[in-house]
Amino acid sequence: MLSITRLSKRHGSRTVLSDVTFQALPGRVTGFVGPNGAGKSSTLRILLGLDRPTSGTALIDGKHYRDLPDPMRTVGSTLDGSGAHRSRTARNHLAWVARAAGIPRHRVREVLDQVGLAGAGRTRVGRFSLGMGQRLGLAAALLGEPAALVLDEPVNGLDPEGIRWMRGLLRGHADAGGTVLLSSHLMSEVAEISDDLVVIAGGRVVAAGPLDRVIAGHASLEEAFFALTGAQ
Structure with a gap:
């Protein structure tokens, strides 16, 4: 479980964040939406130990990220693309990540196949399309077979087939008991896959709960988003 408290x-x-509180639960996909500058990235960075809060807690299975004994086996994440050097091949990048995390090398081959990059393992990352880079970032997140996934704009750059594939992968992860926290600007995709929704605006949570409850009274998630956030 991912737990953000005050x-x-x-x-x-x-003030970047103010008293933000919500949970992302096992077996469910939680959509995390808000306008640019609302505080989504700051929240995720604090959750993943990349920044420190002024107050409050962001916990993964009851622990701060820095206190997890084997973090990549607990939570996989994608922030700011794949993080791979352009001169490395996809396989070498993942092998380096796996070795640093103490993950068996055979997982490199498995995750490349899982994300549809089995034929691109020897290709340098600098030659990847944006969508291929997204798949590589997800492959790195999956290396440790984590129970939780924290993903920022994971379908950015994917074609319709890729978006459908990503949707199935994340849905399957949640249906198997995993936790998915998904940040995205694509309202149609968030509405398609999410069980729960957190809406943030101006550094504050303005709505949180099951998707159908949050959008009740509105024709769509997009309409609910504009009404809740005051975005133009």
Whole structure:
């Protein structure tokens, strides 16, 4: 379970997050949406130990990320693309990540196949399309067979077939008992896959709960989003 409790973050006099509280539960896909600058990335960065809050907690299975004994086996994440050097091959990049995390090398071959890059393992990352880079980032997130996935804009750059494939993979992960926290600007995709929804605006959670409850009274998630956030 991913648990965010009264999370606040300030940079000098500027408040980035204010009392943010929500959970992402096993067996469910939680969509995390909000306008640009609403605080989504800051929340995910704190959850993944890349930044520190001013107050509050962001816990993974009851622990801070820095206290997880084997983090890549607990949570897999994609933030800011694949993170791979352009001169490395996909296989070498994943092998390096696996070795650093103490993950058996055979997982490299398995995740390349899982994300549809089995034929591109020897290709340098600099030659990858945006969609292939997204698949490589997901492959790295899956290396440790984690129970939780934290994904920021995972379908960015994917074609319709790729989006459908990603949807199936994430749905399958949740249906097998895993936790998925998904941040995206694509309202149609969030509505298609999410069980629960968290809407953030101005650094505050303005709605959270089962998807159907959050969008009740609106024709679509998009309409609910604009009504809840005041976005134009």
